[in-house]
Each structure stands twice: as C-alpha cells, then as structure tokens.
Amino acid sequence: MGFEEMMNTQKVLAAAAILAAAGTTFAQVTPGPFAPDALEDMEGTGGGRTFLTSIFGGDVGVGGDLSFASVDFGDWQDFRAPGGPIQPSSGTIFGTIFGFGSVTFDFTGIGGITGFGFEASAAGVGSDDIEFFDLGGSSIGFFSDGDGYGPGDGSMEPKAWTSTVAIGSVTVTGPETAFDDFRYVQGDVPARILIYTESNGDDNEIAAADNLGLNYDLIRSDTAALNAALASGDYVFAIIHQPANNFAAGFDAELDAFVSGGNRVHFSFWNTDADPAIQSTLGIDSAVDFFAPRPVFNNASHPSWGGTASPVATSGSDPWLDNGDSLTGDEVVSTFDSTSGDGATVVSNDNRTLANGFEYDSMEAGGMVNLLEAQIDWVANAAPPPPPPGSQVIQFQSGNDGHLAAAVSTAGITPDLVLESDFPGLTSALNNPDFGVALVSNPCCFFDGGTPAAFADFIARGNSAHLSFWNMDAEPVLQDAFGVASAVDFFTPRPVFDNAGHPSWGGAASPVNPAIDPSPWNDNGDTMTADAGAEVVGTFDSTSGDGAIIVANGDTTHFNGFDYDSMTDGEIRDLLAAQLGWLGTGGGDCYADFDDDGSLTIFDFLAFQNAFDNGDLAADCDEDGILTLFDFLCFQNAFDAGCE
Secondary structure: OOHHHHHHHHHHHHHHHHHHHHOOOOOOEEEOOOOOOEEEOOOOOOOOOEEEOEEHHHOEEEEOOOOEEEEEOOOOEEOOOOOEEOOOOOOOEEEEEOOEEEEEEEOHHHOOEEEEEEEEEOOOOOOEEEEEEEOOOOEEEEEEEOOOOOOOOOOOEEEEEEEEEEEEEEEEEEEOOEEEEEEEEOOOOOOOEEEEEOOOOOOHHHHHHHHOOOOOEEEEOOHHHHHHHHHOOOOOEEEEEEOOOOOOOOHHHHHHHHHHOOOEEEEEEOOHHHOHHHHHHOOEEEEEEEOOOOOEEOOOOOHHHOOOOOOEOEOOOOOOOOOEEEEEEOEEEEEEOOOOOOEEEEEEOOOOEEEEOEOOOOEOHHHHHHHHHHHHHHHHHOOOOOOOOOOEEEEEEOOOOOHHHHHHHHOOOOOOEEEEOOHHHHHHHHOOOOEEEEEEEEOOOOOOOOHHHHHHHHHHOOOEEEEEEOOHHHOHHHHHHOOEEEEEEEOOOOOEEOOOOOHHHOOOOOOEOEOOOOOOOOOOEEEEEEOOOOEEEEEEOOOOOOEEEEEEOOOOEEEEOEOOOOEOHHHHHHHHHHHHOOOOOOOOOOOOOOOOOOOOOHHHHHHHHHHHHOOOHHHOOOOOOOOOHHHHHHHHHHHHHOOO
C-alpha cells in the first residue's frame, strides 16, 4: 500500500468527521436548560431493582424494548474507566435501563411537554442516545453521546433539552444507563428560531413558519437588532428575508460566525451579488443581478421542495427594482425559467444553509408559501450528507475493557460504530467499505471465524487498524496482516517499554506498568518479532526485551501484544491515545501538519477544527481574513497534497 493511498483514506476520514461535527441536526429539539415544572427524584420508587411502569406519580408511562428498574446505591456499577458504583445525584435511589437497549417515557397523558432533562451515567461502554417524538409519534430530534453519559467513574452528568413543539414521548438508549432527578416543563420555552423580514407586507416566510407551527421571535426592518440577535447565542436557526435594503455594518461577520457555530440559516437577499463575504459563508460561487421576477423550477428533485408543485410562478406584481440574483454554488437545488436555467437556490454547509436568489414578494403567494414551508422544514431538520465510503470509524471492545474507549475519547475521536463483544458485527463492519479505521481490543475471547480474513482485506484496502488480541500466536492470517513474524504466549502481565523512541509513543511515559490488582485474564498476550517492512516499537520488561508493539503497513497499523485491562489506567490510556493519533507519517514542516508533530494524521484535522471553532486565524487557510467553509476545503487540499 502506498503512502498516497493511506493519506487519501485519512483525509476523507477527517474531512467527514469535521463536517459531521459541524452538522448537528437542529430539528425542533435543542439542548438547553429550563425551569422545571415537575421533578422525579426516584426516592419513592421502591429500590431493590423494582421494575417500573410509570414515574412522576403515575403521570408518565414507562415502556419500550427493555424494563426500567428502581435501583439502590451500591447495586449498579459503572464498568468504564476508572469505574465505580453508580452514584445517584440525590438521595439513594435511581432508575436504570435493565440491559443494553431502549426505554421510552410517555408524556401524552399529560398533553406533552416542552422541556425534558435528567442526571445520568452509563454503566458500560457504548453510546447513549436520546430521541424525541411529537404527540403524533414523528421524530423531532435525536442526540448521541458516543462515550456514554458521565465521566466513567459512576458519577452522573446533567442533560436537558427544550422543544419548539410539544414532546409526546422520549426514548433513551444506552448500556445499562442509570438516571436520576428527571424533570420536565410544560408551556413556553425560548423560541431558538429567529425570523427577520423586510417584506412589503406579503409575509410569505411568516405564513410558512406559522403553517409549520414554529415557535419563533420576529424582527422587522431593524438590521442592528438582527446583528445583535445573531450574536446573542439565543438562536439556532435564522430565517432571513431582505428584499428591500442592505444589512447593517458587521452583518457579514455575524452571519459567518452564526453559521460557523453550527447553526442553520434560510436566506434571501436582493443584493447578494455585491457581497462576496455572504456568498462565501453560504457556499455561493457567483451571483449575477436580474431585474424582473422569474419563475422557479425544481431542477433536481431535492427534498427541500417537499411536495411543492413546480414551477412556482411569479405573481404579476413587482414591488422591487432589483429582484435578486442567479446563483452558482455548492449544490443548486432550484433554477430560474426552466429546469436547465440559471441557479435559483444553493444548499451548503453540510445541509445547514439554504440561500434563495429571489425575493418572495413578487411570487405567486400560494406556491411561494408552499415552497418556503418545505424549504424551512428541510433546512431545520436535514441531516448532514452521508460520509464518503472508507471514512467511518469502528470501535470494538470485549470483556472488561474500558481503556480503549477512554483513549478514543482522549484522542478526540468520535467513532461511527461502537460494538461491545459483537463478534459477527465486527466482521460485517470490516467487510463494509464505509469503514476506514478499526480500533479493536479483544482481551477475552475468540474472534468470529471470518474476522481474520476480514481484517486482512480491510488493511489491504489501505485502511488503518489498531488491534490488541490475546491469541495472536494462534492466528497466522492476523499475524500476516499486522506484520507479525512470530508470536509466543505469555501468562503474567509485563511492563511495556519505549525501545526505539518511536513517535507513536507521543508523550506517553515509559514504561507502561501492569496494574497492582491481579490480571483478570489467564492469557495476557504474546511476545513478537516483526516481518520485513514492519517495526518493533515497544518491548516487554526492558528496552532490549521481547517485542510488545509492532507498527506495519506504512504506519497505518498498530498491534499491541498485551491486554489493556492488566495495565495501569492512566498510563495505558496515554499510550493508546498517542498510538491512535499516529497511524500515518507525512514528514516535513508544512501547513497540513497543523499540530506540528511531524506527521499527517486525523489529529491535524482535529487541531485545525479546534482552531477554526475558536476563531483562531491560524485556520484561515485561504488567507482571505475570515474563517469560512472554504478554509476547510483549502486545508483538505493541503493535507491531500502531503508534505515534502
């Protein structure tokens, strides 16, 4: 496998991670605090692993795929690192999902709620997910915490969400996750949606928002107030219709910061052609004036059209001298005059922005309201485009292992698939071309029969892999795939030393020592030698001892010949986190090596994203003085070009 192939895989992985991070779905539900109307502290629910069918004094039903139990302090354990008993946030009783799966709380009996929260801690490795449904059962928001609620020591963390429409039910999914101090609110909550308009009075955009039942704040013809609202942090979605005047000074920067912050925008401005900064923020490549209203066609069957009839005709009246601009850009989803005409609508920013190149007052009201309703609903709820093949991350662990998950979190990696002892699932994922990185720790068990061949094919496709497996000595296919020439069993945990000053150790301390407690495993791994082209970068017992770690396949694979559960928590976490960040070497000193560690890895993308999110002009890759989506594209190109 060539270096260029490996770098392309990592570039795609990191780019997808950045875009996914920027594209959290708004829907009608957003994270945020509220003053509760009711609190369920679980103290009156019995304890003793009593199975519950309701909470809040019987007002809120509990059901779903799994049972929900009332549990006493000391009777439920957090098996993540560093672990410990689950600690209720108040009193001595909490509730828990009885198994790995889902529980649903039903609020329809009280007419729905507008805010929901709790304190929570996962009890095992895996993601915690929550999905909200309206009174009709339609999904209105989904949120996922990849490494589970709480820090991993049994203590709980607070979570809260508010909604612009009534929540009928909530489904929580997690690894035996525990909950305490449930709370909800009914009635008004902050709007979180802003509408700005200088319409001539037709107010088609307001009619569309009203038809959707949105809870919004309205600003009319006060551009300074618009700037302040965008900067306030109070809003996650802005609907802006400006057919009449220019914006106040500073609007360009506020809009860009709003979009860069992960928020959503539905936009129309008569003078976009005169504002390159707005064009850049909204993914518009060019804008050309026109001066007579034009019909708008559905050119691409894009979902932002919903069921709106095409074309949307003009009204026959023309209250404005300049009616907008024909557009080119990231994705053109409607056109003027015909389905092959000039661009009328551009979608960008990972489906978070939609810009119309026309004002609404000159359009036929019925069709215009229908189109705006469909567009607003789509841009408010649209998920990011699917990541490209080969860009997703597998995290697999078995047995007691929480160390890999802790290292993944420390490294700032968000896995797309987390598997717990699902051996057929691992084989299937390795064979799936959507995945390009596999992070696997298996200290306890045999793999599925197809796993070794699947791993070999996965690596041969140019993907990256990190593996710890107790039984490598018995798996010649895996040995060959990971550059292992020989492997010999050992049965007592051994310290691991940095024998070669290899950069995959990063700043991790050497040695990494066995834990004080006895090992939970009878077979602790293998000593190894390396194939030609592979390298021993860690040794047992001393810097001249038996091989413990092998790097191979152009630095895209690590194999650790020891189990993590037997090692000291902080030491093994730091080593693993460093290893996960060093799956490819670029060399040289160049812009793409953003973390200046001498290698091109996913950490360069994460460092770049952090700088971008913090407004650091070090992330101004295209050197235009502002931070926009084009800086991401510029950085991707620099990373793809590599370092000399």
